[in-house]
Amino acid sequence: MVNQMYLDKAEVLIEALPYIQRFNRKIVVIKYGGSAMLDEELKKNVIKDVVLLKLVGFKPIIVHGGGKEISRWVGKVGMEPHFINGLRVTDKDTMEIAEMVLAKVNKELVTNVQSLGVNAVGISGKDGGLLECKKKLSGGEDIGYVGDITHVNPGILYDLLEKDFLPIVFPVGFDKNYDSYNINADDAACAIAKAVHAEKLAFLSDIEGVYRDKDDPSSLISELHVHEAQKLIADGFVGGGMIPKLGNCIDAIEKGVNRVHILDGRIPHSLLLEIFTNKGIGTAILREDGEKYYNEHE
Numbered sequence: 001m002v003n004q005m006y007l008d009k010a011e012v013l014i015e016a017l018p019y020i021q022r023f024n025r026k027i028v029v030i031k032y033g034g035s036a037m038l039d040e041e042l043k044k045n046v047i048k049d050v051v052l053l054k055l056v057g058f059k060p061i062i063v064h065g066g067g068k069e070i071s072r073w074v075g076k077v078g079m080e081p082h083f084i085n086g087l088r089v090t091d092k093d094t095m096e097i098a099e100m101v102l103a104k105v106n107k108e109l110v111t112n113v114q115s116l117g118v119n120a121v122g123i124s125g126k127d128g129g130l131l132e133c134k135k136k137l138s139g140g141e142d143i144g145y146v147g148d149i150t151h152v153n154p155g156i157l158y159d160l161l162e163k164d165f166l167p168i169v170f171p172v173g174f175d176k177n178y179d180s181y182n183i184n185a186d187d188a189a190c191a192i193a194k195a196v197h198a199e200k201l202a203f204l205s206d207i208e209g210v211y212r213d214k215d216d217p218s219s220l221i222s223e224l225h226v227h228e229a230q231k232l233i234a235d236g237f238v239g240g241g242m243i244p245k246l247g248n249c250i251d252a253i254e255k256g257v258n259r260v261h262i263l264d265g266r267i268p269h270s271l272l273l274e275i276f277t278n279k280g281i282g283t284a285i286l287r288e289d290g291e292k293y294y295n296e297h298e
């Protein structure tokens, strides 16, 4: 008699089959950032998930942040981190720290991937001219070297993918004078997903997903059509960092990314669970003609 536990495991693998077929050779952009990056164990799990995606035939690209780590180092040199509308006020010194810290985080992620036997290459938005930008104003206010992406040159990513590397990108770009700019990692992930026509864009955040009411964790929404997401923002049910995040999700869907997901990076293997099972975790943002599967949550 075969142990039920083994049968259950086989069942899970079989459940993954259609998803492995659907995403075969397709580009999946994973934004990794927020508090979900602080825990070493969680970080290892996220990397394992992405490595598995790579090994079963997907083409994952990681775009990462590291805002919490930048703030820690800004504090270490005796400065105060300062944000306006979720964006870091970035003077010359802060820019220098941000670039150094993000490069350090980048190489840690590269090392984690390499340790699992997959070849990764870590680049910034400067490499291969990937992310061109201009100064971003926040409500008309100058907040320093914060970049608004004006153009993406995805050639370097295609080259790396073709050679079977896993690209890992950190969000620093340059303007037409070749000055460095600090880019919000969600903006970078969204711009890259659009430029490479990703099949899927997944944001690994530090929240379960989008709540219908930001103050009520029991109001998690499984699926949102674009117009519903716009209405939640307009009606003030979404706040803080979720406003630009959801804005990026809407933008990605409208510009051709097939599926966009906000997932809880604190849940071990949330990425795998979302992609390979019928469970549906986090919040999916759907095109207007996209069919909903989880209407019971509506």
Ligand SMILES: Nc1ncnc2c1ncn2[C@@H]1O[C@H](COP(=O)(O)OP(=O)(O)O)[C@@H](O)[C@H]1O
Pocket (backbone or CB within 6 Å): 033, 034, 035, 086, 186, 204, 205, 206, 207, 209, 210, 211, 212, 213, 214, 237, 238, 239, 240, 241, 242, 243, 245
């Ligand atoms: N309606 C909402 N649903 C979910 N989160 C919300 C909502 N409104 C505001 N938020 C806030 O947005 C935050 C997520 O954005 P952010 O902190 O920028 O994520 P990350 O750092 O992972 O990129 C959540 O931690 C939560 O506090």
Ligand SMILES: CC(=O)N[C@@H](CCC(=O)OP(=O)(O)O)C(=O)O
Pocket (backbone or CB within 6 Å): 032, 033, 034, 035, 064, 065, 066, 067, 068, 070, 086, 087, 088, 098, 146, 147, 171, 182, 183, 184, 185, 186
């Ligand atoms: C302009 C701006 O705010 N840039 C961000 C870049 C890092 C980031 O976005 O990191 P998370 O995704 O971990 O928040 C910052 O300096 O914090």
